[in-house]
Amino acid sequence: KKPFYKLLKKRYDVENPTEGFSSNAKEDYQNLWTEFSRKISILRDGFESSFDLEDFATAVYNLLRIYTYNVPSAFYHSQPDISLWAHSKSTAAIAFCLDRQLKKEFSQENERIRDLEAINTKLLPGNESVIKKGDYPYFCLVKGDVSGIQDFVFDTSMDGALKALKAKSFYISFLLDTIARYILKEENMPICNLIYNGGGHFYLLMPRYFMEKISHYQQKIDKILFSAHRGALSVLLEAAEVDLYDFARNFGDCFDRVSRNIQKKKACKLKNVLEETKMEFFDPWEDYEQKCPHCGRKIEPKEDNPDYCSFCDSFIQLGDELMKSLFIIDSWGEEKEFSEFFNIHNVLKAFGRTIEFSNHYESVANTLILDRSRIEDLQRKQRKIEKMQKDSDSKEGFESEFYEDLDISTHVPFKGEDESSLMLLDDIAESAKGIKTWGVVRGDVDNLGSIFKDGLGKDNSISRVMTLSEEFSLFFGYYFNKLVKKQDGNILVIYAGGDDFCILGQWDVLPQIAHKIYTEFRNFSCHNPDVTLSMGFEIAPDKKYPIYRVAMVCGDHLDQAKEYEREDGKKKDCFAFGANFVGWEEFEDLKKLKESIADLVENKNVSKALINGIYAVCNLKKVAQAQKELFKAWRFVYFMARLKERHSKFSAELEDVLDKIIDKKTNALYKHSYLAARWAELELRR
Numbered sequence: 045k046k047p048f049y050k051l052l053k054k055r056y057d058v059e060n061p062t063e064g065f066s067s068n069a070k071e072d073y074q075n076l077w078t079e080f081s082r083k084i085s086i087l088r089d090g091f092e093s094s095f096d097l098e099d100f101a102t103a104v105y106n107l108l109r110i111y112t113y114n115v116p117s118a119f120y121h122s123q124p125d126i127s128l129w130a131h132s133k134s135t136a137a138i139a140f141c142l143d144r145q146l147k148k149e150f151s152q153e154n155e156r157i158r159d160l161e162a163i164n165t166k167l168l169p170g171n172e173s174v175i176k177k178g179d180y181p182y183f184c185l186v187k188g189d190v191s192g193i194q195d196f197v198f199d200t201s202m203d204g205a206l207k208a209l210k211a212k213s214f215y216i217s218f219l220l221d222t223i224a225r226y227i228l229k230e231e232n233m234p235i236c237n238l239i240y241n242g243g244g245h246f247y248l249l250m251p252r253y254f255m256e257k258i259s260h261y262q263q264k265i266d267k268i269l270f271s272a273h274r275g276a277l278s279v280l281l282e283a284a285e286v287d288l289y290d291f292a293r294n295f296g297d298c299f300d301r302v303s304r305n306i307q308k309k310k311a312c313k314l315k316n317v318l319e320e321t322k323m324e325f326f327d328p329w330e331d332y333e334q335k336c337p338h339c340g341r342k343i344e345p346k347e348d349n350p351d352y353c354s355f356c357d358s359f360i361q362l363g364d365e366l367m368k369s370l371f372i373i374d375s376w377g378e379e380k381e382f383s384e385f386f387n388i389h390n391v392l393k394a395f396g397r398t399i400e401f402s403n404h405y406e407s408v409a410n411t412l413i414l415d416r417s418r419i420e421d422l423q424r425k426q427r428k429i430e431k432m433q434k435d436s437d438s439k440e441g442f443e444s445e446f447y448e449d450l451d452i453s454t455h456v457p458f459k460g461e462d463e464s465s466l467m468l469l470d471d472i473a474e475s476a477k478g479i480k481t482w483g484v485v486r487g488d489v490d491n492l493g494s495i496f497k498d499g500l501g502k503d504n505s506i507s508r509v510m511t512l513s514e515e516f517s518l519f520f521g522y523y524f525n526k527l528v529k530k531q532d533g534n535i536l537v538i539y540a541g542g543d544d545f546c547i548l549g550q551w552d553v554l555p556q557i558a559h560k561i562y563t564e565f566r567n568f569s570c571h572n573p574d575v576t577l578s579m580g581f582e583i584a585p586d587k588k589y590p591i592y593r594v595a596m597v598c599g600d601h602l603d604q605a606k607e608y609e610r611e612d613g614k615k616k617d618c619f620a621f622g623a624n625f626v627g628w629e630e631f632e633d634l635k636k637l638k639e640s641i642a643d644l645v646e647n648k649n650v651s652k653a654l655i656n657g658i659y660a661v662c663n664l665k666k667v668a669q670a671q672k673e674l675f676k677a678w679r680f681v682y683f684m685a686r687l688k689e690r691h692s693k694f695s696a697e698l699e700d701v702l703d704k705i706i707d708k709k710t711n712a713l714y715k716h717s718y719l720a721a722r723w724a725e726l727e728l729r730r
Contacts, residue, residue: 100408181252191310284302336353357387375398376396472534481584483551485546489576496512532553535547579618621723637714660680662721681702
């Protein structure tokens with residue numbers, strides 16, 4: 045396969061790889077090093093007399109991620125395909141695991157050194173055949189996996205729906221991050237051992253002895269989440285042993301093993317809760333007269349809201365804060381005990397984490413950037429970003445590269461330019477062209493498991509897996525946020541991360557935005573034929589229609605899109621427009637036909653009979669197929685001839701539509717004729 049080369053730029057200077065190697069590589073390296081050195085100097089000088097090790101280490105870690113992300117770890121290879129960042133991070137993670145496990149295995153330092161030397165000998169070039177399965181099983185790969193995402197996210201009241209949807213998707217991602225970091229803090233392990241977090245799961249590389257602690261952490265997680273969500277949302281933990289053979293041969297097998305363990309565990313989900321509560325588990329919940337239909341808690345009516353539920357309302361408040369804030373001020377302390385969870389902050393505090401939303405930053409270790417692209421927009425406009433507690437001796441302004449970012453899309457449509465009032469679902473629907481409603485697009489990378497397992501092949505090392513994972517995270521995080529902001533129309537990103545996304549917006553712009561996302565993803569992945577993206581699109585029948593139902597149907601169509609197969613045998617890589625399945629390679633032709641139809645009716649005053657005529661010929665085709673008769677294409681040709689007589693001024697345009705719908709050589713009907721006409725009709729509806 046043809047190699048592509050990444051440009052030697054910072055992580056967030058996203059540019060598509062090129063076919064040729066840059067002749068300015070030496071200069072690019074020098075520029076990266078110069079800028080990195082400058083940032084380190086600013087960091088060092090900023091501390092002056094008050095040095096904080098945690099702040100300094102966090103800033104260096106974040107700078108390394110940004111500046112070594114596109115630098116190859118071993119340039120002397122013919123095709124260097126591992127980033128220096130992934131190599132450095134995985135090496136540090138392995139080193140920490142070795143240190144912890146060897147201290148557990150051996151009490152004497154000389155014994156630990158002897159074992160390390162033996163491992164090193166086996167890893168020397170030419171000794172690969174000496175490594176056997178079971179050699180030095182000092183590690184384990186831990187997976188955390190969340191269940192119930194779809195039902196949890198979309199089961200929400202229509203009042204404050206946009207804020208709640210945004211908040212719930214953020215909450216799931218942040219909850220997984222909280223659990224992963226809670227484990228690391230409890231085990232005194234660094235953040236580099238969090239290999240990946242996104243798409244509803246996380247991976248940790250841990251010492252082997254941690255496998256004995258899985259049940260302890262699972263009990264803790266189950267107790268908190270069952271009390272908070274009553275079975276609607278759960279996080280499962282499992283681990284798979286990792287030895288020297290796995291690192292030397294195929295690390296991808298470890299991901300397969302731990303995923304299989306998770307699947308087995310899903311069959312006995314909440315086992316810990318059942319064992320602890322015994323028969324009480326099957327007792328009915330409190331039977332309130334007024335019960336929240338979403339979380340089951342007691343409703344506490346208010347004057348302005350007779351259906352008020354404090355827990356569900358906390359998501360609306362969270363969504364509001366997400367959209368208005370630049371930072372999360374993050375702190376860890378002792379775990380709190382709650383007999384009842386009244387808001388989502390209680391859930392995080394149960395793990396010892398407290399968060400506050402702010403437009404002012406604090407120390408490096410305590411501040412998380414929500415959406416880096418939004419910070420960049422403010423800095424381009426030369427808007428000052430201030431510290432919460434201003435230091436009188438502070439010389440430098442806000443250095444965003446020192447801080448960790450969550451890459452959460454905070455982009456939402458506002459009613460005015462002052463961005464003080466968020467659009468409601470009704471506002472989004474009313475802004476649509478044609479039928480006044482909204483729609484949902486959900487997308488997912490095709491064959492992700494095969495991409496990691498078969499795509500990386502025999503060289504499926506932990507560093508390569510991390511390099512590839514980071515690429516998906518970059519696209520569906522930071523880059524996705526920037527991409528959506530540039531598009532026309534009122535769009536809300538419900539979630540995006542890992543390998544999938546969901547957006548909601550005025551229905552008329554969503555097909556074009558979906559195609560733009562697809563095009564950018566294909567450019568980003570160098571048009572690799574094995575790395576494709578399928579999507580589902582569904583239009584709400586009415587602007588008051590429940591979001592949950594539209595999203596569920598959209599998800600069903602996405603699943604069907606992944607079953608789509610062409611005549612040549614190619615599968616997936618499909619856009620499900622309602623219940624109509626369009627290969628992405630066909631989208632431009634579909635769009636052109638729709639635009640031709642809409643232009644004739646809207647701008648050239650051609651009768652809407654054109655659309656009805658297309659519906660009629662599509663019905664003729666169905667009847668012919670059902671009754672195994674000859675397709676009477678001539679009827680549509682005759683209909684179009686009459687239409688051309690009535691609108692002779694636009695005869696050429698009508699002939700062009702006819703040519704697109706009926707193939708004159710084969711008499712065949714264009715398979716997406718009905719969809720093109722329906723799309724145009726919805727745009728033209730008053």
